[in-house]
Amino acid sequence: MRRYRLSFAVALAAAATLAFGAEKASAKDFDIPTGAPSSPLFGARAFTQPMLIFEEFGTQPVPTTDCANCAPLPPVPSCNASPDGAALDAFLRQPLWPLPTREANATRTNYWAPSIGGCVRPLSTSAIEGRPPGEWFAHQRWGEFPPEVYFQTAQAGARVNRGLRDAWQRHGYSMGEFRRNGGLYHRGGTTNGLEVRFHPNFPVQQQNSVWTFDGTMPPKLLMARYGEAVLFRHFNALPINFAANNGFGAHTLTTHLHNGHMPAESDGFAGAFFFPGQFYDYRWPMILAGYDSINTNAGDRWAGTPDGAGGITRIRGDWRETQSTLWFHDHMIDYTAQNVYKGNAAMMNIYSAIDRGREGLRCNYANPNNPNLCFPSGTALDWGNRDYDVNLLIADKAWDSNGQLFFNIFNLDGFLGDRVMVNWTWMPYLDVRARRYRFRILNGSVSRNFKIAVVTQAGQRVPFHMIANDGNILEHAVAFPNSESQDLPEQAIAERYDIIIDFSQFAPGTKIYLVNLLEHEDGRGPNRLIPLADVMANRYAGDPAVGKFMEFRVAAYGGVDRSMDPADYVEGGQTMVPRPSIPANVLATARRRDFKFGRTNNTDETPWTIRTDDGQGYGADLHRVDAAPTVGQWEIWTLHSSDGWHHPAHIHFEEGRILTRDGAPPPAWERGARKDVYRIGRGTADSSNEVEVLIRFREFLGTYVEHCHNTQHEDHAMLLRWDSRAPGQVVAVPTPIPTWEGVYYEPTWDIPTAVRP
């Protein structure tokens, strides 16, 4: 019956296209969407649907005893489908079972072993957990950082949301703007009945068009606290047959928390993937970097976490490395672009003493000895208020004539969509109060960078402040427009910018827009900036993703805004998070490594290689270690684009400080920040060919990667492996090779310059 309704919707949508005529075609010179006709709009008009608001996973305490009567992961109805939605919800509602183990759990077989036997081949052995077995991928420092809370989800095909997580929302649909009466974001108090559909006019996405957490919308958010270790059990409930993917996406997964301070076995190594019917336990210790060397007695009042009752629990580590806005996403070797595009991306907000998501509570602006910076958020909860703190996942997408999500797997330059979506809604509006808001903006595209302007209906720029870059709170808020940039700086794939906009300057009823000004012709990199005036006057035709993509509708605010005024924290004013001074001899003595991204081999036309320390340019081979820094050692890594193309280079695990861009100091929004994505190569004035980064790796060992975050480049195969090693460590972590039967290991080898004495 459900299938019938879905088919009917498709047919109606097809009819609607005919009735309303073809949409405006893309300009001739722009291959956008890459290798496909423009995505039909089924008569939908811009800014006619509310934006989806991220749904919290909701964490719960890790049980201490094994569940006695829990059911296994529901079986699959066929080789080509995910389990039934109601059954999957019932399963995910059970407590965590079996209990997590330090080494991968290989005591039970794959939940779907019988089905796999029928669909693929009979399995002689298999394991319930896909984590590589034994010591090499055992949870590091397990006794020290045992998981206290957990959440579990299944990567599954698109389905209707049945309200599984309603009761796990911190706001409970009862507080602040989520309250029933008068709250802007109550929305019926449930996500029950929500389908995966980018606009009410569009068809519902078929099960194998979108694969995401739970298989449901809204997109998901993890809200975590420092000092409270999280266990994330990720079930793979995707079809057993690879081909059941509507043209793109791999059914094997590995989940990378970008850029948490996480041990390697929980970082989502590209080669440590797991199969349908298995889970993988990621254990995220939630410690501050510097745990082993800085503030080891947990005496620093700034290093802390909300205790749930208005106070702070002090923790070890360097509070100046407090992180806030992160995301996690698939990192499957060869398939990251396709899987992330298909829906395998979630956001993560980390709460801390300085950034607790609670305004008006012992604010730093009231007393400089108070850690709480009081960013716009709300007051109903002790931490994690989201009334005025909104995650925005911005990504370009495309769909076929049936409205089903489309990806061109054959374009290696990069894939561009023609429709910009925010939180998986096409051209949405968001009701906002006339007060300050924090927006956590993530570029979740495959190959598209954005340059975002905030403007009024009349095309006037709206002033705003940036407070965090890549999830790292800046030393000082940066006001925009400024002499270096009128609008938000260019934002590459995976970069996060947290900004504060004050809507109190506008009368209720005012409409404010987010506008993209950065033109792409193809996926190799951005082409040029389009003047705002041309865009607003409709004088520009070309890249269909240039222009307005989101509308804010200002509503009256009856409350008192108790959030900080970022203008008080700009350079010359108060400090948000001071930058550690660089020890005197570090720049002279740091170990230097050099990475050239691009077309580097004079006999090899493969452009996507990385050349380490002027050695050979390599494609991805996870058996090879290109750098093996010793924990605690200062290093300076120079990243170049050697082909002039644009590459957002990403180093896992630790953030770095940009020392120079093409030899000069970086702009204001990078000077006071730590970063994990470094734009190099062709771009706007915000980019440069070369970046020098000061970085060091601490607390955890093991195998990580560095790669271009234009994920089409990453997959073909601009990615290298580097290992964090203990002093004197001589044996490399062997290379895991996952199969249906389990994971075995092959030898690893170091390039000659990987290890430095």
Added chain:
Amino acid sequence: MLRAVFAIGVAALLLVLAQVSLSDRAQAQQLRWRADYFPNVALTDHNGRTVRFYDHMIRGKVVAINFVYTTCTDLCPLDTAQLRRVHEALGDRVGRDIFFYSISVDSENDTPVTLRRFMRLFDVGPGWTFLTGSRADVELLQRRLGIRPPDPRNLREHDTRFIMGNERTGQWIRRSSYEDPQLLANILAENLNNHAASPSNRRQSYTQVTPAADNSRGAYLFRTRCSSCHTIGGGDRLGPDLRGVADARPHAWLNRWLREPDRMIAERDPTALALMRRYRNVPMPNLGLTESDANHIIDYMRRQDVARTQAASAPGGR
């Protein structure tokens, strides 16, 4: 108008409903990257037969495709030699459920005759077809496979990537020809086949893993640039066994030979010509190595010679 729209809507609906009962079976094969995506262009194989790209070459198959031209003196010989090692690693599966295709980008000069000659040079095994076709057709094919067609005046710069795919499942992976042949073979044999074959490597405990013996630059260059045609003490392959060569040839000559064999052949260097005649007339390719690269390789060859001598003279040595 409205009635027409309604009629089309109903027709579309009926069509969708008609497919529902088949949906489980139909989904077993992906539908996106099939006959209406791949051009069914006619190519001529090395036996002079006309074959259609989609119908005959890729439909329902696991395939490895690369682009070559037979007068190429640098990249193509190495690519072909590398692909040959992938072919070897796959054994008799090539020709049975995995098919290799090398398609010429030089439609003007490459004919079935030149293709056959090239194949003989490289001792190409069964299941591997060489093809040529019109420039327009080959360019269309390249574009559809995500490969930028070369400038016809500069074929040397053509894209040499290996394209590996399973047409039935719609999985397509592209990798550099310089990668480890075993890794490429695993992609073809396992990854593209839903890991349906039993693992070809025995499951190995991590305690048995040892670090790679020689991770020097010379060893790496030899492994990726030389070992597809040469061994050191393991007998002739496409090219000569290089045992003892590091000392047998004058260093300057050897260094230059590694760097620019094409020029030395063009200059009719007598040793170079003699070598070529002896080894099936496969020209030693110009791999774009630097002087320092060549020295690293020579050092590596010499170390291998010394190690063999020591092993032979050691008690109990083999």
